[in-house]
Amino acid sequence: MAASTYKTVVLAKRPKDNVIPGETFRLISTNAAPSADSLKDGEILFQPNYLSIDPAMRGWLNDTRSYVPPVKIGEVMRGYAVGVVLASKDPKFPKGSYAQGTVGWTELKVCKGKELEKIELPREARLTDALSVLGMTGLTAYFGITDVGKVKAGDFVVVSGAAGATGSVVGQIAKLKGATVLGIAGSDDKCRWLTEELGFDGALNYKDKEFGKKFRAATKDLIDVYFDNVGGEILDMALSRAKAHARFVMCGGISQYNTSNPQGPKNYLMIVSMRIRMEGFIVFDYAKEYPRALKDLAQWLSEGKIKRKETIVKGGLEKAEYALRDLYDGVNTGKLMVEIKPLDEK
Ligand code: NDP
Known part of the structure; x- marks a missing residue:
């Protein structure tokens, strides 16, 4: 069951240099988390388990023209996550299945099907690979x-x-x-x-x-x-x-x-x-060609021709701002991500 409260992280202040934990972002705790009962037809209750921490996130905090619009002050920080469908009124996303999407820095989200993508993991792959070598x-x-x-x-x-x-x-x-x-x-x-x-x-x-x-x-x-x-x-x-x-x-x-x-x-x-x-x-720009690339990447991964490492920061959504700051100090080897909730804790 979903928790009765949940947290999100919003942009509080545009940083001049690197992000400053406690200043750049604000953690918001909301009562009355969405539940399975509150879902309307076509909605999915999504539990992000692992949040991708990307260098580009720093650019999204600047009020400048880029390939995506800047995150607004007060808006939930943009972010990509992989996780589990907790409940669903969309038959394409059955309860318990894995999914991914740009759901933002949040512990829980009610999504429409078009906001998420199903994850079908090839042999030898784990869920977090969808954020790195297969992502x-x-x-x-x-x-x-x-x-x-x-x-x-x-x-x-x-x-x-x-x-x-x-x-x-x-x-x-x-x-x-x-x-x-x-x-x-x-x-x-x-x-x-x-x-x-x-x-x-x-x-x-x-x-x-x-x-x-x-x-x-x-x-x-x-x-x-x-x-x-x-x-x-x-x-x-x-x-x-x-x-x-x-x-x-x-x-x-x-x-x-x-x-x-x-x-x-x-x-x-x-x-x-x-x-x-x-x-x-x-x-x-290559979105239409992703299937060709993913086929090769999955094959190389399963054959051991591509190896990967991940640096997973534990401690929940609260740690995301620290992880983003530390990315620029090279804290990671391989893919940096934050564990919002361990996979087995539904
Ligand atoms: P990484 O996993 O490579 O993490 C960033 C790494 O950059 C750190 O681990 C750090 O390692 C290194 N670094 C940090 N500061 C500096 C510095 N001042 N000088 C040199 N190295 C530094 O991140 P990603 O793989 O997610 O991203 C890698 C690059 O790819 C980024 O520039 C990102 O913006 C870009 N990117 C571009 C995309 C595109 O579509 N064009 C899509 C995705 C990513 P170290 O210990 O070696 O310093």
């Missing part, structure tokens, strides 16, 4: 490296944010396609995970004092494909090491998300001299 970050990695980056055998691929949810899958797909892969990540432990467990050919810690020197040495043969998750100085360094006709896949720029004055690349003239194709993309 948005896996799809981003897939379309970014194959369709935008057009990776092929023999390419030298460099990926930043390599130990995160997207970057770790990018590198593994590139390896499956026959490329040589160098990952850039924020700790020695993350670098070891990339090379020892995921099969990257090399990995460098960008916080290492000698990073610049090591990066130049590791890219002496010059870069065919650079997959950018972070922007900033690392993007500049990659530009300086681009091969003629290199492809730069512009997926994100997390180093610039917490500033009101984001900096573009200083080495941009390399785009001209090296005839670089630099292309931004948003994964939703």
